[in-house]
Amino acid sequence: MDNDEVIEVLKQYGFTMYEAKVYSSLVYKSPANGNMIATHSSVPSPKVYEALRNLSKKGFVFLVSSGDKSTNKLYTPLPYKDLIQRIEERTYEQIRFLGESLQTISDQHEKTWPDLFHVEGYETSMDAIVTKINEAKHSILLSGWSKEIITLQPFLLAAHKRGIQIVSLHFDMNPTLNTIPWRCFDHLYTETVMKRHKNELTLVIDNQTSINFEANPHHANTVMTNHQFMVQTSVNYIRHDIYVNRVLRDVGEHKLKKLYGETLEGLIDDF
Structure with missing residues (x-):
């Protein structure tokens, strides 16, 4: 120099x-x-x-x-080594002050844009979902396939034990899920319906975060957001799916099949 x-x-x-x-x-x-x-x-x-x-x-x-x-x-x-020491001490104090001050400003900041995260990969997506389940404060609403729900079951059980309200809808039946302690519902199994829900896992955490996971083994990816419109859309999606399947169970499939066909194609394929 x-x-x-x-x-x-x-x-x-x-x-x-x-x-x-x-x-x-x-x-x-x-x-x-x-x-x-x-x-x-x-x-x-x-x-x-x-x-x-x-x-x-x-x-x-x-x-x-x-x-x-x-x-x-x-x-x-002043000896140059003493000068350098003074500069280092002053710089350290300035950086510490800056860090603390910016943290205070950040804590007071009101977000005007919602968060939206895109996660690539099956294992990475499942890890992210587990983190959100572990952070849940009062409720978890989900719909999905037994493969993913069974993997998440230990974490969902832990959430249930700490008082988190859980409601789930299952697209396929699996004996492992027969003993889960929270409210759960089975989805009508037809080829058309299953094709539409293929590789799908949807969760809503605390009515604050929606998680949409495409569990495609070749290209798995997840989108998470706290955008309230998207969260409410996911809530309504799962709830209405549960409502329809409860009606099917309570009214009886045979009555609805008379109206809409053996696989309910008159209803499902109407549009």
């Missing part, structure tokens, strides 16, 4: 150009009087004495001998 670069770095830490040149000159040769400093630093003599006064006030330069004549006044610099 040449002297010009040293001058530029010192300027970044509060030195003026003349102060940086005077201090650098004294590091090179000291003690020195004003004329000697002016000659070596190429700083005009009046500016040398102005810089020396400022540096003395800051504790970066010291007068080591004096007399009636200015040529008898000799100056020496």
